[in-house]
Amino acid sequence: xxxxxxxxxxxxxxxxxxxxxxxxxISNHLYFYWYRQILGQKVEFLVSxxxxxxxxxxxxxxxxxxxxxxxxxxxxxxxxxxKLEDSAMYFCASMPRAPYEQYFGPGTRLTxx
Amino acid sequence: xQKVTQAQTEISVVEKEDVTLDCVYETRDTTYYLFWxxxxxxxxxxxxxxxxxxxxxxxxxxxxxxxFQKSTSSFNFTITASQVVDSAVYFCALSEARxxxxxxxxxxxxKGTLLTVNP
Numbered sequence: 001x002x003x004x005x006x007x008x009x010x011x012x013x014x015x016x017x018x019x020x021x022x023x024x025x026i027s028n029h030l031y032f033y034w035y036r037q038i039l040g041q042k043v044e045f046l047v048s049x050x051x052x053x054x055x056x057x058x059x060x061x062x063x064x065x066x067x068x069x070x071x072x073x074x075x076x077x078x079x080x081x082x083k084l085e086d087s088a089m090y091f092c093a094s095m096p097r098a099p100y101e102q103y104f105g106p107g108t109r110l111t112x113x
Numbered sequence: 114x115q116k117v118t119q120a121q122t123e124i125s126v127v128e129k130e131d132v133t134l135d136c137v138y139e140t141r142d143t144t145y146y147l148f149w150x151x152x153x154x155x156x157x158x159x160x161x162x163x164x165x166x167x168x169x170x171x172x173x174x175x176x177x178x179x180x181f182q183k184s185t186s187s188f189n190f191t192i193t194a195s196q197v198v199d200s201a202v203y204f205c206a207l208s209e210a211r212x213x214x215x216x217x218x219x220x221x222x223x224k225g226t227l228l229t230v231n232p
Contacts, residue, residue, distance in 0.1 A: 031218065043158070043204060043222040056217045091158060098218050099146050099165070099210065104158040 002026045004105035006092050012111045016081050021108045023075045023092030031095040032075045033102060034067065036060070036088040043091065049075065082112045115140045117207050119223035126195055127231050134190045134226045136205030142166075145209045147181065147188045148220065152202040161203075164188065195230045202227050 005024045013019050025032055034046040047057045047067055054067065064080045075094075079086055089109050093102040116139040126132045138147065149161040162172065164181050172179045176193045192199055202225040211217035 033219065035220070042224045043206075043220070045219045045221065048217045048219050050217070056211060056219060089156065093158075093220075095218065099163075099208070101148060101160045101163045102218075102220060103160065104150075106157045 004092055004094055004103050006090075006105035006108050008108060009106065010109045010111070012113065013082055015084060015112055019079050019082055019110065021077045021079075021090050021092075021110070023077070023105055024073055025075055025092065025094030026096070026103060027073075029094035029096045029103075031098060031102075032069065033093040033095075034077045035091045035093065035104075037091065037107075038088045046077070046090075079110075082110075084112050086110060087112045115142075115145075115207050115209055115221045117205050117221055117223035119205055119226050121226045122224070123227045123229070125229045125231065128197060129194050130230075131191060131193050132195050132228065132230075134192075134203050134205075134228065136188045136190065136223060138186050138188065138205070138207045140207060140209060142209040145207060146218070148206040148208070149179070149188075149190050150204045150206060150222075152204060152225070154201070158204070161190075192228075195228075197230050197232055200228060200230045 007022045032049040035043050037043045045058050047061045048055045066078045068076050089107045091107045092105040095102045118137045145166045147164045151159045169181050178191045180189045204225045205223045206220040208218045208220050
């Protein structure tokens with residue numbers, strides 16, 4: 001069964017460094033999302049992406065964040081200058097059409113030291 | 114703004130007991146979608162069910178059942194004859210169509226309920 005994949009599974013970085021989190025959504029899905037979950041807390045929406053553009057972003061998704069779908073298969077989240085408070089699990093999700101359920105990847109645990 | 118409340122932070126039961134996880138939601142939209150996701154200790158988010166706001170029919174899938182009541186804005190989840198493998202955090206979530214042509218459908222999650230099933 002097709003699934004969303006994410007790499008790396010765990011990323012450790014120093015404060016101020018740039019990180020790129022990678023996701024390969026399920027083929028033929030049209031809607032793409034990034035969420036994050038700070039340890040022990042709820043899952044929070046970051047950004048949605050449809051038709052090659054951002055359709056909505058949360059207040060968390062400030063100028064330090066960006067997303068790209070460069071080649072029709074990968075979907076990346078970049079954090080330009082990481083902060084300690086960016087430490088969290090980052091989940092990518094995709095949806096085949098609307099409305100439907102979102103399928104989540106296994107997550108990337110980002111640790112900023 | 115949309116909001117999901119899961120008042121039960123943690124529930125602990127003994128195997129074979131039935132358990133109900135509560136979910137109350139708020140939305141101004143007349144068309145919306147409700148979901149339950151399971152997050153086992155391994156951390157992934159596993160989709161369990163989706164309901165549309167215009168379909169209040171309750172659903173049963175094996176040991177799982179869901180009770181959707183628009184009158185009380187609730188979408189509760191019951192596990193019958195719980196098993197140790199049911200131990201996980203369970204999230205209720207809500208989505209509405211937003212953006213140009215409804216191109217969003219972001220999920221708003223509750224804080225989750227940690228269910229521990231003891232042998």
